[in-house]
Amino acid sequence: MAEDSVAQDQLKAFIERIERMEEEKAAIAADIREIYAEAKGNGFDTKVLRQVVKIRKQDHNERMEQEAILDLYLSALGMQAAPPEL
Amino acid sequence: MAEDSVAQDQLKAFIERIERMEEEKAAIAADIREIYAEAKGNGFDTKVLRQVVKIRKQDHNERMEQEAILDLYLSALGMQAAPPEL
Amino acid sequence: MAEDSVAQDQLKAFIERIERMEEEKAAIAADIREIYAEAKGNGFDTKVLRQVVKIRKQDHNERMEQEAILDLYLSALGMQAAPPEL
Amino acid sequence: MAEDSVAQDQLKAFIERIERMEEEKAAIAADIREIYAEAKGNGFDTKVLRQVVKIRKQDHNERMEQEAILDLYLSALGMQAAPPEL
Numbered sequence: 001m002a003e004d005s006v007a008q009d010q011l012k013a014f015i016e017r018i019e020r021m022e023e024e025k026a027a028i029a030a031d032i033r034e035i036y037a038e039a040k041g042n043g044f045d046t047k048v049l050r051q052v053v054k055i056r057k058q059d060h061n062e063r064m065e066q067e068a069i070l071d072l073y074l075s076a077l078g079m080q081a082a083p084p085e086l
Numbered sequence: 087m088a089e090d091s092v093a094q095d096q097l098k099a100f101i102e103r104i105e106r107m108e109e110e111k112a113a114i115a116a117d118i119r120e121i122y123a124e125a126k127g128n129g130f131d132t133k134v135l136r137q138v139v140k141i142r143k144q145d146h147n148e149r150m151e152q153e154a155i156l157d158l159y160l161s162a163l164g165m166q167a168a169p170p171e172l
Numbered sequence: 173m174a175e176d177s178v179a180q181d182q183l184k185a186f187i188e189r190i191e192r193m194e195e196e197k198a199a200i201a202a203d204i205r206e207i208y209a210e211a212k213g214n215g216f217d218t219k220v221l222r223q224v225v226k227i228r229k230q231d232h233n234e235r236m237e238q239e240a241i242l243d244l245y246l247s248a249l250g251m252q253a254a255p256p257e258l
Numbered sequence: 259m260a261e262d263s264v265a266q267d268q269l270k271a272f273i274e275r276i277e278r279m280e281e282e283k284a285a286i287a288a289d290i291r292e293i294y295a296e297a298k299g300n301g302f303d304t305k306v307l308r309q310v311v312k313i314r315k316q317d318h319n320e321r322m323e324q325e326a327i328l329d330l331y332l333s334a335l336g337m338q339a340a341p342p343e344l
Contacts, residue, residue, distance in 0.1 A: 211272040
């Protein structure tokens with residue numbers, strides 16, 4: 001019997017630790033959504049902001065190489081790669 | 087010019103706030119994975135643990151209703167619903 | 173020059189084959205949504221239908237084992253496992 | 259009793275139709291993976307190929323606008339936008 005109740009307590013402890021962490025994670029996800037909403041309110045394009053965040057995680061050289069290949073493929077397909085210079 | 091540099095600072099601030107939060111979120115996700123690994127090391131079935139965490143988020147009555155309908159459909163299809171009593 | 177245009181044609185061919193397949197896949201996904209809508213119109217619970225489809229992909233013994241462990245964990249946490257018999 | 263067996267047959271029919279469609283969808287997904295593998299075997303960069311397929315689904319003007327804003331944000335952050343001309 002004792003063994004069962006030890007496992008029971010252990011199970012409960014694991015579940016509760018996971019639930020606390022999941023709550024923290026959900027709260028941070030909500031905070032992130034708020035920052036994007038704030039940025040949008042200040043006139044920033046949130047879809048592009050997300051791209052910037054994603055790009056900044058990439059290795060610079062790897063990105064440059066991928067972008068160069070992408071330009072190559074797009075022009076080979078007769079598609080315009082980069083937008084006209086501003 | 088001043089307007090540009092204000093927008094530039096604002097953009098930088100939003101990006102850096104988002105990045106800090108994303109890092110915190112990633113750290114918590116790593117902590118959650120560690121708890122599951124610890125539970126596994128203690129003999130718990132992590133796939134079932136995840137189901138328990140998911141179930142505990144559900145409304146009890148709604149879950150009971152869904153499980154009753156599921157049992158109904160499975161037996162209508164000639165499939166065994168719940169496992170035999172231990 | 174010839175080598176470029178061969179690669180160009182090859183690239184175009186790969187892209188177009190992929191696009192045709194993606195279209196077919198999207199059409200089937202739309203058909204599946206329609207069947208669920210039709211089932212809903214006939215009074216079936218589509219959330220439970222999706223569970224049934226998922227369960228029928230699982231190995232029977234593995235499912236029974238997972239359900240038995242789930243019942244064990246839920247009762248250890250003082251939660252009701254299966255709904256009352258109809 | 260008759261009503262039950264009608265519902266039972268209906269349920270079975272819906273499930274089997276969905277399963278057939280899911281199988282077709284899975285087969286096409288496998289075909290798509292094969293085409294990417296074939297393209298890779300011919301020296302194409304599959305990660306970039308996927309980007310091309312995604313870009314070709316986008317509205318051209320919308321894409322040009324997004325890319326222009328992205329270049330603006332990246333340079334505001336002191337990051338290099340497009341790769342050097344080949």
